[in-house]
Amino acid sequence: MKTKASGPRPALAALAQIRRKIRHSHHLLLLLDYDGTLSPIAATPAQAVLPEKTATLLRELSNNPFATAAIVSGRSIADLRKVFRSRKVIYAGNHGLEISGQGLHFQHPGALQSRNAIRRISSELRKRLRGGNVQVEWKGFTASFHFRLASKREAAAVPRLLAECLGSNQVQVTRGKRVLEVRPAVRWDKGAAAVWIRRHVNGGRNACIYIGDDATDEDAFRALKNEVTVRVGYRRSSPARYYVENPKEVRTLLSFVSDCLAEWWVV
Numbered sequence: 001m002k003t004k005a006s007g008p009r010p011a012l013a014a015l016a017q018i019r020r021k022i023r024h025s026h027h028l029l030l031l032l033d034y035d036g037t038l039s040p041i042a043a044t045p046a047q048a049v050l051p052e053k054t055a056t057l058l059r060e061l062s063n064n065p066f067a068t069a070a071i072v073s074g075r076s077i078a079d080l081r082k083v084f085r086s087r088k089v090i091y092a093g094n095h096g097l098e099i100s101g102q103g104l105h106f107q108h109p110g111a112l113q114s115r116n117a118i119r120r121i122s123s124e125l126r127k128r129l130r131g132g133n134v135q136v137e138w139k140g141f142t143a144s145f146h147f148r149l150a151s152k153r154e155a156a157a158v159p160r161l162l163a164e165c166l167g168s169n170q171v172q173v174t175r176g177k178r179v180l181e182v183r184p185a186v187r188w189d190k191g192a193a194a195v196w197i198r199r200h201v202n203g204g205r206n207a208c209i210y211i212g213d214d215a216t217d218e219d220a221f222r223a224l225k226n227e228v229t230v231r232v233g234y235r236r237s238s239p240a241r242y243y244v245e246n247p248k249e250v251r252t253l254l255s256f257v258s259d260c261l262a263e264w265w266v267v
């Protein structure tokens with residue numbers, strides 16, 4: 001475990017503080033990103049498998065009456081349900097533009113308005129990229145273009161091709177890890193979604209733990225600044241309070257949280 005001069009602190013060296021936070025709360029809301037957080041990053045989204053031990057732990061946590069688990073991801077809800085199917089979990093897909101589970105249902109109105117335009121952009125770009133190694137994924141509200149398998153030349157051509165397909169549509173293009181995304185031009189991100197979920201779970205009376213690895217998770221770290229926010233991978237400028245090194249350490253942290261909840265239950 002690295003010790004750094006500033007920025008997020010190692011979560012696994014701050015377990016006593018995290019435990020105190022859990023014990024002083026009425027209810028615990030766990031907000032977890034999927035790719036690179038629960039599941040190790042893979043060459044394609046289809047290959048990003050949830051490790052069995054993590055799935056078991058997630059099931060255990062979501063069955064605990066003092067905790068609620070939510071998966072907050074850039075994937076669609078339909079896709080998230082394929083990788084982890086549970087009635088007890090809240091799913092926030094498309095970076096929180098759609099939320100479902102545990103009696104909650106939300107679809108961002110602005111995203112509903114621009115979904116047809118984004119679908120058209122996505123299929124036009126798919127046509128132009130046919131035969132190459134850039135994967136085009138239409139996710140119901142947003143579209144992703146994955147570069148992991150593409151050559152440098154192929155990847156470099158995508159922004160230009162995409163610009164040609166955008167036309168006069170009001171959308172935003174964002175960049176992630178080896179991925180470009182087209183999203184509706186609305187002020188809504190994982191942070192806004194996390195706050196929305198928090199307000200609707202247990203009357204808002206809950207402590208939160210948010211864990212994520214991507215640029216889009218930084219919005220949630222900022223939105224939940226008094227909570228336990230954990231970045232997967234150290235980045236000095238991150239607003240996250242803590243960090244862990246990898247999805248394996250995420251599992252260690254979740255296992256600790258599960259033990260804390262069990263103790264709390266007995267006490």
Ligand SMILES: [Mg+2]
Nearest residue numbers: 033035036214
């Ligand atoms: Mg991620």
